[in-house]
Every structure is written in C-alpha cells, then in structure tokens.
Amino acid sequence: MTDSLGQQKPVNIKALLQACRSKEETFKALVTLSKTLPRLSAEKKTEENKVKGCESAVWLVVEESHGIRHFKADSDAKLMRGVLVAILSLVEGKMLADIQKMDLKAELAELNLSSYLTSSRTNGVLAILNKINTV
Template identity: 80%
Template structure:
C-alpha cells in the first residue's frame, strides 16, 4: 500500500490534468486485483459510475481494505483513498475529514459529479461499515 505522504507529494507535484491522469493510472497498477470470488454483489459499492468493489476486514481493532474497479482511473483514486485509511481504527477513520484529505490530493479535476457520487459512496462505506 502506498503511504499517504509519498502519494500526496506525487499528486501535488502534478502540474496538469494529464500529469494527474498519468499518475493515477500508474498508481492503479499498485492496487492488487480482487479475485472473481471477491467481486460479489455484497462487496460492490452502490452509486459508482464504474464497478467498484470494497472489502473491509478488521484485525485486532485495525481496519484493512481491499478494493478493485473495472476503471483504471478509479483504481488510482482507490489507491489514494485507501492510503488515508489503511491500518487505522474505525474511531480514527470516523474522525477524519476524508473529503478534505482527498481535496488536498489534487483530484478535483477528475471527480466529475457522477464520479464524486461514487467516491462519496466509497467514503461512506469506509466510515460507516455494515455491522
């Protein structure tokens, strides 16, 4: 998993929409693919323009995430999101302003209204997991 500080520096260094796109596509390659068995309806995030799957596992109070998408750009966005929350407690994750954290990563030009809805659905699933 890419660490937040390195990822933030990478994305903030982008000077154009094309740079950001290339960086997100490069980041997308670092996200391990989910197996067909993991790409089930229960793991699918509702409200995303592209297909997105998110698996949340808790181990000793720490949350670990696996995610995948059929869209390269969204996979890059998932790397950015997961770098913010990986290995944290639910209480820590719920106290974070994830929207503000993502805004600092220079992604606004890629978050079209429909993509933003998908990202918000992902953030909600991360911050308010099913019991």
C-alpha cells in the same frame, strides 16, 4: 515506499499527486497508482462488496484484525483504481474510530483530483467514503 499490503504510504501518494502540475500529469500519476492496487479475486467481487452509486463497478472489502482496519478494493476502470489507491492510502491500517474522526473529503481535496471527479464520479467517491466509515 510501500506498506505491508504493497500499497504506497499516504505521504508519498499525497506528495506525488500534489506535485502534478497539469491534468495530464495527474492522469499519468493515477494510472501509475492504479497498477499498485492488487486485483480482487472473482470470489470477492460480490454484490455485498460492490459500492452502490459508483459510475464504474467498484468493490470494497473491509477486514478488521485487533481493531485495525485493512482494505482491499478493485474497479473495472483504471482511473478509478488510481483514485481508490489514493483513498485507501488515507485509511489503511487505522481503527474505525480514527477513520470516522478524519475529514476524508478535505483530505481528498488536497490530492488535486478535482479535475477527474465529475459529478457522477464524485457521487461514487462519496459512496466509497460512506462505506469505509460504516462497514
């Protein structure tokens, strides 16, 4: 099931990733998810939209309409694009105050991504979460 932006609903992504029983299954699921993330145009890949602290290039665009936040993101790394889909599925269509009340680190911990989050990648994910909470 997808939302209006073509992104999968959080429950489906959570269930998909939690159902993975091996590193290989998780990798395949993340690659599949990466294909659902629309690519950003070159005009959106600006320094302002770039997330500092990520191992790979990651761009995050936050748009707000009537207090509701909408996110667009991209990365030059396929695996990171899958991780972005998982992260955005948690926050898409919510108000900033609601996002800030969430424990996004705990939510991500439930998605079985730990084997893919090396220390440098974890720093990048934390930078993404920080940008989601502050922009």
